Amino acid sequence: MGEVRKLQKKLRQIENLELKVSLTPEEAIKVSKKAELRSRLAELLLQHSGPQQTQCTVSEEEDKMKRQVHTERLTDHAPAVKLAREDQPEEKAHSKAEVKIKEGEGEGQSQELGDPDAEFSSLKALWEKAKFRLRTLKGHSDVITCVAAVDNLVISGSRDTTLKVWHVPTATEQRNLGGHSGGITCLSAPPAEYCRKLASALHLAETERFIISGSSDCCVRIWTLSSGQCVKSIYTFNAVSSLCFIAEWQGYIVTGSDAGKLQVWDWLSQENCQSVNVHLDAVTTLQSQGPLVFSGSTDGSVCVWKVCNGAAQPLKQLQQWGSEVTGCSNANEVTGWLRLSARGDHIFLANGRSSIRVLNWRTGTMRRLANHSSTAGVTDCVNQVPGLLVASSFDLTSGWNTLNCFVVSNSRGDVKARRDSRLDSLLAESDGDSQEESEADEDNDSDDDEGEDSSANDATEVSGSSWFRCVLQ
Known part of the structure; x- marks a missing residue:
């Protein structure tokens, strides 16, 4: 399996290189070999694991059969529902300057059921009946790095230094927000009650909604969604790599820098309340849940x-x-790029490997939750909506992007020290690594591969993948 892991690593490095604005001749040659490497990887997986993991080399009919087998396997071993999707070409989602929205058109919300098995069956049936409509919103001229949703609006931030406000029902661009001098790295939408407080202080309509953006230009800006006006700008002295809003007290904005610093800003006065150097590298993820804040770093x-x-x-x-x-x-x-989503005592971590890592932040216990059928898959983003854990899944072999959905809880999502038997069963089934994934992790952690691959990795500007710093909402 040594050659398999090396091919996976090369494909991962190519994914990273394709995020760059421009490539050197040597890098362009490496990128051009992507199809050849995928074909070779598929052949090796076929030899080692049989045809079930080489979907890109089989006929369309056999491909559909294997997907059915894969879905049944997920149902038997880990309660995961794979969302409906359309087959995508080999080109990566993040390489296009566009936003894709999937809207469910199924029947209403699932009922709260006491029996975990009954609840899972109900949610699974709901997802299978739902019809999804895929809409593509084009307008940015560079990579889209972050997305936020407010009511029927979607706000996207791009490396082209602009934010765009999209109206989902009509799939049209409403506003183009320009003002940052560096690429947009993160977005956050404060709750309506905190928007009313700021609107009152600024003598704006109480129905005004705001969006907060962070950028590599060391600025955080607060924008009105109704007019697209920048009402406040905060200079942080550091390139902003992540941010979140704390819905406590009068409200706070927390920013993370590319050097590992956390800063806290008062929502109404925009004054700096706290600065602390805690991480050794870029803060790539921030999340607030009630009275708790979670930060993760590269x-x-x-x-x-x-x-x-x-x-x-x-x-x-x-x-x-x-x-x-x-x-x-x-x-x-x-x-x-480490991403996290917290619930109770558990933090779900996505960092570009085939499984989701689950950390009990009180005890330091680490477990894994299978998110992909083989080590050729990677997970770069994860988030929770009521009752469901949604995670990305990108197959290095085929280039397919999918979303996997796990039933975890029917609670409100507030942060309390409690355990959930349904989630515990998921963790128990994924406790411990398979020999294949353990070997792959060891290889990724210690083997720097050949010299040319090492230089390619060093040249990468951003460590990401096809779900590049994605925000699942």
Whole structure:
């Protein structure tokens, strides 16, 4: 399997190279070999694992049969429902400057059921009956790095330094927001009640909604969605790599920098309340849940913070776990842009590998949840909606992008120290790594491959994949 892992690593590096604005002649040659490498990888997987993992080399009829087998296997071993999707060409979603929206047209919401098996069956039947409509919104001139949703609007941020506001029902562009001098890296939409507070302070209509953007130009900007006006600009002295809004007290904005610094800003006055250097590398993910804030970094570390309302320094660190616990990075190589989604005691981590890592942030226990049928798949983003955990799945062999959906809870999603038997069963089934994935992880962590691959990795501007810093909402 050594050659398989090397091919997977080369394909991963090609994915990273394709994010660059321009390529050197040597890099262009490597990118041109993608189809050849995928074909060779498919042949090797066919030899080692049989035809079930080489979907790109079989006929269309056999392909459909294998997908059915794969779905049944997921149902038997881990309650995962794969969302309906349209087959996509080999070209990656992030390489196009466009936003894709899938809208469910199925019957209403699933009922809350006491029996976990009955609830899963109900949700699975609902997803299978649902019809999805895929809409493509074109307008950006460079890679789209972040997306947020407010009511029937979608706001996208791009490396082209602009934000665009899209009207979902009509699939049209409403506004183009320009003002940043660097690429947009992150977006956050404050809750309506906090928008009303700021609108009142600015003497705007109480129905006004705002969007917050962070950029590599070291600025955070607050925009009105009705007019597209920038009402506030905060200079952070650091390139902003992530941000989130804390819906506690009068409201706070938390920003993460590309150097590992966290900064807290008052929502109404935009004054800096706290600055702390906690991570050793870029803060790539921030999430607030009630009185807790979770931060993750490219260095593989995860921190948990408690919000102290009204305190001079609003964030108090509760726990920190390094890469030796999360397994998301090491000193030699970063495997991906770490993304997280927290629920109760568990933090679901996505960092460019085939499984979702599940960290109990109170005890430091790490488990895994299978998200792909083979180690040729990678997971780069994960998020939760009521009752469901949604994760990306990208197949390096075929280039397919899919979304996997796991039933985890019917709760409101507030942060409390409690356990859920349905989630525990998922974790139990995924506890411990398969020998194949363990070997792949060891190879990715320690083997720097050949010299040319190492130089390609060093030249990469962004460590991502086809779901590149995706926000699932």
